[in-house]
Amino acid sequence: MKNIKPKVLFFDVNETLLDLSPMKEQIGEALNGNKDLLKLWFTTLLQYSLVTSAAEQYYSFANIGAATLQMVAANNNIEINTNKAENIVTNALRSLPPHPEVKQALTQLKDAGYTLVAFTNSSQEGLIKQFKNADLTNYFDDLISVEPTNKFKPFSNTNAWGAKKMNIQPNEAMLVAAHGWDVAGALWAGWRAAFISRPGQQVFPLAPKTEIVAPDLQIAADTLVAYL
Incomplete structure (x- = not known):
């Protein structure tokens, strides 16, 4: 072939x-200016998209993105509520x-x-x-x-x-x-x-x-x- x-x-x-580079600004701003966490967030997003599929569950990519942004934030002592996380992820992904x-x-x-x-x-x-x-x-x-x-x-x-x-x-x-x-x-x-x-x-x-x-x-x- x-x-x-x-x-x-x-x-x-x-x-x-x-x-994805422009997302560093938006995700970084949400994570108290730590732009280097973008890669960790995106990797975590991919990981949990596979986890949901393996467990025969389904949430939209944006929903999982928001949830994993909250997880990465929490691990860095930052609190982001669900609505804010969803808005950040949706706006960031759709403007690349x-x-x-x-x-x-x-x-x-x-x-x-x-x-x-x-x-x-x-x-x-x-x-x-x-x-x-x-x-x-x-x-x-x-x-x-x-x-x-x-x-x-x-x-x-x-x-x-x-x-x-x-x-x-x-x-x-x-x-x-x-x-x-x-x-x-x-x-x-x-x-x-x-x-x-x-x-x-x-x-x-x-x-x-x-x-x-x-x-x-x-x-x-x-x-x-x-x-x-």
């Missing part, structure tokens, strides 16, 4: 397409800009005939607002939230649902993501994958070998447009 075009490119959103190379790379992929789909753990409403604010909507053929499955990526049945929704087989899908856990889940579900090695991100060594590893989306796009 390598060097043969996948039928659909599925894109993770947060950190892959959208830059795209990484500098993203629009050019997406244009190149679309011009090469690829079907582009956003595939995210965020809610459908949140995804639509994120893309409207980032001016990315028109680059994509579809915007898909995992919300209807009540289970987050990287669960295999969530990836299977995404492929089925686009009427393709798993091996005809490629996930483009900047998280090792997301890429690993896609590979174990029979998908192909491209890993965007944003700063601080690594592929998971125990997962199958990732087909494309690139430091940014433009370099990954350059590789993909050369596929037959």
Whole structure:
């Protein structure tokens, strides 16, 4: 399958397409100016999204984000009530800009005939607002939230649902993501994958070998447009 075009490119959103850096100001302000806690908060958010799925529970990504912000705050002797935490997380996630190379790379992929789909753990409403604010909507053929499955990526049945929704087989899908856990889940579900090695991100060594590893989306796009 390598060097043969996948039928659909599925894109993770947060950190892959959208830059989390501006969140440092908003999350840092909520945490008494400690901007360095952003990474801990986002990692805790991902951890508890998996915990809820493993326990067959479901809360929106924003709800889990607010809850984990309260947890990180409490561990640093800061109290944030639920309403404030939800407002901070919702506003922060929905106002993220795209990484500098993203629009050019997406244009190149679309011009090469690829079907582009956003595939995210965020809610459908949140995804639509994120893309409207980032001016990315028109680059994509579809915007898909995992919300209807009540289970987050990287669960295999969530990836299977995404492929089925686009009427393709798993091996005809490629996930483009900047998280090792997301890429690993896609590979174990029979998908192909491209890993965007944003700063601080690594592929998971125990997962199958990732087909494309690139430091940014433009370099990954350059590789993909050369596929037959």
